[in-house]
Amino acid sequence: MNANGQLHPARSVKGDGSRRRDDDDVEGRYELGQYGYGKNSVKLLHVCRDGAFHTIREYEVSTHLKLFSKKDFIVGDNKDIIATDTQKNTVYILAKKYGVESPEEFALLVCSHFLYTYRHVVEASVRVEEYPWERLQVDQQDHNHAFIFSPRAVRFCTVTQKRNAGPRIIGGLRDLRVLKTTQSAFTDFIQDEYSTLPDANDRIFSTIVTATWEYSTANDVDFDAVWKTVKECILDQFAGPPDTGIFSPSVQNTLYLAERMILDRVEQISRIDMAMPNKHYFTLDLSKFPLSIIQGENKEVYQPVDKPSGIIHAMLERKQQAMAKL
Numbered sequence: 001m002n003a004n005g006q007l008h009p010a011r012s013v014k015g016d017g018s019r020r021r022d023d024d025d026v027e028g029r030y031e032l033g034q035y036g037y038g039k040n041s042v043k044l045l046h047v048c049r050d051g052a053f054h055t056i057r058e059y060e061v062s063t064h065l066k067l068f069s070k071k072d073f074i075v076g077d078n079k080d081i082i083a084t085d086t087q088k089n090t091v092y093i094l095a096k097k098y099g100v101e102s103p104e105e106f107a108l109l110v111c112s113h114f115l116y117t118y119r120h121v122v123e124a125s126v127r128v129e130e131y132p133w134e135r136l137q138v139d140q141q142d143h144n145h146a147f148i149f150s151p152r153a154v155r156f157c158t159v160t161q162k163r164n165a166g167p168r169i170i171g172g173l174r175d176l177r178v179l180k181t182t183q184s185a186f187t188d189f190i191q192d193e194y195s196t197l198p199d200a201n202d203r204i205f206s207t208i209v210t211a212t213w214e215y216s217t218a219n220d221v222d223f224d225a226v227w228k229t230v231k232e233c234i235l236d237q238f239a240g241p242p243d244t245g246i247f248s249p250s251v252q253n254t255l256y257l258a259e260r261m262i263l264d265r266v267e268q269i270s271r272i273d274m275a276m277p278n279k280h281y282f283t284l285d286l287s288k289f290p291l292s293i294i295q296g297e298n299k300e301v302y303q304p305v306d307k308p309s310g311i312i313h314a315m316l317e318r319k320q321q322a323m324a325k326l
């Protein structure tokens, strides 16, 4: 606490209360645009020990701060800098003091710590990426303290908070790679002098899904449950029931239906943005080879082609009147 009884002195305010303006270009010719600094990828393993039953969460945490003053950039005055090394230490200390809940809750905690502790921080942004550890099962029984890395999809979030404003919480999922061998077609598209792709009534559909979504609130959200629901909706719309599957007329339509299902299921999500590259598995025309080698139509051997890939993306958001009702 300082002499004025302030818990957290506003460090960019001079003794006489006026703001320092020594952060403009000396000759007034240029203006600094977006700026900020922080620590990327602070690696953290948190172990929660409940007797013999242990739970882990492993994160990479990136912290970014925007300070009121730009004097560190412009005149080389470091007095306002919260060193990136200090930011790294803060991540560990907060994890030790308060534990590690979901990525979103931990990011909210780190953001509010920086804004509360340093009055000259005008914006804090924290990204958390979670390592996909799953509890090991032995003979269908959960292991007390052993885990297996199951990289089915990477979970991440970004929380950004400006001083005197609520947090903006973005949840995310990436690297969810899926493939199905039927129930996908692509027909009826423009055929003109530039086209060579024939209609496909039954093709392989494979993609690597990325999704990011924005929460309209931080209150009473079970972030872990929401992440699972988002993943389930995407898989549901991609795969459908185990015996029959679900028909996809295009990547576009499958992507849209997944987004719609997510907005239907999770009312705290205000918008969702998804990208699905079309990872091509081309049908090989083997008809020119002798019949003694090739028996009938080839529906077994495909050619995976990584690049180029199609890329389909769309953002779906609630209309304003629907938001007002929430």
Ligand SMILES: O=c1[nH]c(=O)c2[nH]c(=O)[nH]c2[nH]1
Pocket (backbone or CB within 6 Å): 186, 197, 249, 250, 251, 252, 278, 310
């Ligand atoms: O689902 C698809 N959407 C497209 O826009 C497209 N374009 C393409 O060549 N193949 C596909 N598949």
